[in-house]
Amino acid sequence: MEKLNDEENNNSIDNIEKKEYEYVYDFEWNKELENEAKKIIEENLENIETDEFLEKQNKNWEKFYKFNKTNFFKDRHYIIDEFSELKEDKREKITLLDIGCGVGNSFYPLIKNLPNLYVNAFDFSKRAINMAKTHKLYNENRINIIPLDLVNDIIPFNNNDYGILMFVLSAIKPEFHEKVIQKISEKININGILYFRDYARYDMAQLRFAKRKKNKVGNNLYMRKDKTLSYFFDKEEIENLFKKFNFEVKDSKLICRVIENRKDNKKMHRLWLQIKFIKI
Numbered sequence: 001m002e003k004l005n006d007e008e009n010n011n012s013i014d015n016i017e018k019k020e021y022e023y024v025y026d027f028e029w030n031k032e033l034e035n036e037a038k039k040i041i042e043e044n045l046e047n048i049e050t051d052e053f054l055e056k057q058n059k060n061w062e063k064f065y066k067f068n069k070t071n072f073f074k075d076r077h078y079i080i081d082e083f084s085e086l087k088e089d090k091r092e093k094i095t096l097l098d099i100g101c102g103v104g105n106s107f108y109p110l111i112k113n114l115p116n117l118y119v120n121a122f123d124f125s126k127r128a129i130n131m132a133k134t135h136k137l138y139n140e141n142r143i144n145i146i147p148l149d150l151v152n153d154i155i156p157f158n159n160n161d162y163g164i165l166m167f168v169l170s171a172i173k174p175e176f177h178e179k180v181i182q183k184i185s186e187k188i189n190i191n192g193i194l195y196f197r198d199y200a201r202y203d204m205a206q207l208r209f210a211k212r213k214k215n216k217v218g219n220n221l222y223m224r225k226d227k228t229l230s231y232f233f234d235k236e237e238i239e240n241l242f243k244k245f246n247f248e249v250k251d252s253k254l255i256c257r258v259i260e261n262r263k264d265n266k267k268m269h270r271l272w273l274q275i276k277f278i279k280i
């Protein structure tokens with residue numbers, strides 16, 4: 001179980017293993033909350049000086065996996081229900097591209113449940129890839145997994161029926177987002193679906209970074225203590241970016257969830273975006 005109150009680890013909290021004293025429920029986002037959040041963000045004007053670390057993201061993620069091993073992110077079991085198109089696809093063989101797969105927390109729950117699924121996956125952390133290969137469900141006939149940098153390398157996997165991009169784009173500098181989405185678009189078949197899930201603008205983690213005034217490295221872009229990046233997406237902004245590269249929005253939602261810890265009386269208001277894009 002991840003430490004829910006660890007401010008640094010905003011990328012772990014997507015995936016809650018509920019404890020007795022924790023309550024998780026939806027809440028409604030509204031203009032009033034948005035105005036309050038905007039104000040907090042606007043009060044954090046200054047960027048910290050970090051160029052050196054910004055350019056070393058690969059190294060920072062390697063360190064992250066060296067330190068956390070496979071214990072940090074939890075398997076994303078919700079993905080099988082949320083990305084229901086996969087289980088509804090009864091073709092004999094379907095292929096899924098997992099972009100920035102980490103240690104496989106997204107694709108392993110799918111591999112376990114969908115016998116017709118074949119996975120092409122990559123991450124730029126060699127350590128993460130090696131750890132993913134030690135999973136008990138690893139099977140080289142069904143899982144093709146390599147180290148690769150999404151920003152600078154050519155993706156060698158063509159003609160994928162589906163794609164998943166789970167909390168990866170937020171880890172990449174926004175100036176590369178267009179380039180990266182174009183690359184992904186080229187690898188997904190027409191009518192194929194890409195499932196995107198990532199941090200939304202005004203998420204509690206962003207507000208914490210802003211209040212602290214020690215993490216901002218760009219607009220809506222923050223650097224954690226471990227030097228990895230976290231960008232917070234606006235729904236329309238990200239939808240429009242994908243639309244530029246032959247994707248249409250199939251389904252798009254802002255997930256608003258309260259995680260309440262009744263032991264210490266703390267509430268966290270988390271905001272994530274979950275968007276399914278269809279390749280046209």
Ligand SMILES: C[S@@+](CC[C@H](N)C(=O)[O-])C[C@H]1O[C@@H](n2cnc3c(N)ncnc32)[C@H](O)[C@@H]1O
Pocket residue numbers: 011057061073076099100101102103104105106122123124125128148149150151152165166167168171172
């Ligand atoms: C928050 S983790 C998410 C991992 C995985 N998608 C999941 O759902 O558990 C972000 C991942 O993106 C990877 N990553 C960041 N920048 C990348 C890049 N330029 N190319 C490939 N992978 C990258 C990191 O190594 C890390 O494993």
